[in-house]
Amino acid sequence: MSAALDRPGALVLAATPLGDPRDASPRLRELIATADVVAAEDTRRFKTLAAMLGVRYEGTVVSHYDAVEADRMPGLLDAVRSGATVLVVTDAGMPAISDPGYRLVAAAAAEDLPVTCVPGPSAVTTALVLSGLPCERFCFEGFAPRKPGERRRWLSALVSEPRATVFFESPRRTADLLAEAVAVLGADRRAAVCRELTKRYEEVRRGTLGELAAWASEEEVRGEVTVVLAGAAPPEAPPIESLIPAVRERMADGERLKDAVNAVAAATGVSKRDLYNATLAAG
DSSP: OOGGGSSSOEEEEEOBOSSOGGGOOHHHHHHHHHOSEEEESSHHHHHHHHHHHTOOOOSEEEEOOGGGHHHHHHHHHHHHHTTOEEEEEOSSBOTTSSSTTHHHHHHHHHTTOOEEEEOOOOHHHHHHHHHTSOOSSEEEEEEOOSSHHHHHHHHHTTTTOOSEEEEEEOTTTHHHHHHHHHHHHOTTOEEEEEESTTSTTOEEEEEEHHHHHHHHHHSOOOSOEEEEEOOOOOOOOOOGGGGHHHHHHHHHTTOOHHHHHHHHHHHHTOOHHHHHHHHHHHO
16 A cells, blocks of 8 residues: 555546556555545546446545636645545546646645555557557657647647647547648658547557648547657768868867867767768868
8 A cells, every 4th residue: 555545535546447447456446435535527427337347335425626626626635635535536537637636735834734546547658559560668648739829839839849748638639630640741851640449439540740640631530639749750860071171260260179069069969970980081
């Protein structure tokens, strides 16, 4: 058991299944049955999940979605202070990941109240590993902007992003987003569109943005969508020989050969050693 649960009163954020109830962890089942208070993004969906898991809950169930998060916070913190276990769950996946939760965690942490997490399903990591794209480094962008102008500016900021980028999108806007991504990022940038993860009609489409945009324009995209965009390829270094004039120009201004080589190499990403040797060989 978590150290945070060894003492009375704790705020517990727990991941819920994305679609398949069999992904629920034993700890989630235990907490549903024993929590004094359950703060659920949608109380009806929580009750449906509990029924599917065959778990009986006896704690108080309250709604905890964006519009009521601020109003709910004082009561939930009071419950933790009084020694209650408060379980926070969203409709699917991990709380606070584009869902309510982080403000409550920040407030509890500011008072040094016990906070812990029951890990589990996440659409972000699930989409990453299914994408087939390099994902040792990635960034999560939440939901893509809805307005075309904001979306284009957002995509423009990803032109040179070297990490894989994960974001959520509405199925109704997926085709428009992919078409605009082609215009901003180019048709050859690789990506994956993942929908209905872990559910009966799970589908992962992999390919270039051009291929994915064509697919989305021809078929109706349905279900919950997570997109993974490949990181930008590093720019190709220029030929070593083409940089020798820049080195000589800096030397003509009074810099030592070594300093001039270091400066030009740092600016262009070439090997300092190769540029140094090439400059010497050129005479």
